Amino acid sequence: MTNHNEAAAVPPLTLAWVSRHLEAGERIVRTEALRGGITAEMRRLTIRTRDGGTRDLVLRSFVDPFYAGHAKDLLSRETGALTLLPGTGVPAPGLVAVDPTAAHCAYPSLLMTHLAGRTVLDDEGxxxxxxxxxxxxxxxxxxxxxxxxxxxxxxxxxxxxxxxxxxxxxxxxxxxxxxxxxxxxxxxxxxxxxxxxxxxxxxxxxxxxxxxxxxxxxxxxxxxxxxxxxxxxxxxxxxxxxxxxxxxxxxxxxxxxxxxxxxxxxxxxxxxxxxxxxxxxxxxxxxxxxxxxxxxxxxxxxxxxxxxxxxxxxxxxxxx
Known part of the structure; x- marks a missing residue:
């Protein structure tokens, strides 16, 4: 796997957990740190599919000790929301997997689908x-x-x-x-x-x-x-x-x-x-x-x- 930069490196334990939730024949080929988050580290994971194409997932990990201490509640609420939202017309990520207590990951984590688009913070428009x-x-x-x-x-x-x-x-x-x-x-x-x-x-x-x-x-x-x-x-x-x-x-x-x-x-x-x-x-x-x-x-x-x-x-x- 190739890291986009040092900050984007995913702990091996978490990588193994993510890999267990991929389709057969898929593998992670790239990670990229996503900026803007305060409570958690966000990474985009590029997945090589069996047919040679790619798809992206997003990994949310609570690394800071303070927020990690609240991660079980936070991830429980996020899991509930992502389970509720499909079919409502509200565009939200799809839930792939969650490890709210870091039983399998280095930190409490949630894996979800990646959405198109980007945040816009400029005055224009x-x-x-x-x-x-x-x-x-x-x-x-x-x-x-x-x-x-x-x-x-x-x-x-x-x-x-x-x-x-x-x-x-x-x-x-x-x-x-x-x-x-x-x-x-x-x-x-x-x-x-x-x-x-x-x-x-x-x-x-x-x-x-x-x-x-x-x-x-x-x-x-x-x-x-x-x-x-x-x-x-x-x-x-x-x-x-x-x-x-x-x-x-x-x-x-x-x-x-x-x-x-x-x-x-x-x-x-x-x-x-x-x-x-x-x-x-x-x-x-x-x-x-x-x-x-x-x-x-x-x-x-x-x-x-x-x-x-x-x-x-x-x-x-x-x-x-």
Missing amino acids: LETRVPLLAGQLVAIHALRPVERPREYVALTTADTVVTPKGADVAVWAAAIDVIRRPAPPYEGRFLHRDFQPGNVLFDVAPPRPAGARITGVVDWAATSWGPADLDVAHCSTHLALLHGPAWGLRFAEAYEEAGGVLAAVASERLYWQVRDALASSEEVQLVAQSWREAGRTELTTRAVEERLDAYVTALMDALG
């Missing part, structure tokens, strides 16, 4: 992609699984929020007070829970306009049951940090235009939008680094912090 993202999220929220995933978990608290340097302290204090309140009542929906541009693949092949068609939604490890507002807020925050605060506000509008239903009361919308925006304050450095590695080199930690501050201020002005 955003006005086309935002309605597509919104429509795709509406379709996800319309799913009604027989067995619901676990209830959503909000990890951020008022005491863990990190106020950016130079931010308007009064605005941030008011925003933090918002999430001190009890969560508003909501009608539960099937949530992706990490739906954002980095987890959506687009067909951008010429002459198709940038982002004209979604080809896949990936990373289903955080699937949950909860308010549609929470998924919308998460994607809104990412759009605001990637492209500017106005796009974060625009996404909620696009979701409703696509047929989605959000909380009817402004104060309830504010709660979910602010909760997710403040949650991002704790991981700005990690998120900014992943975006720079994906080509957005101008998105320094400081630049993302400034956009987050502007977005929180815009939310408080619009809904507070």
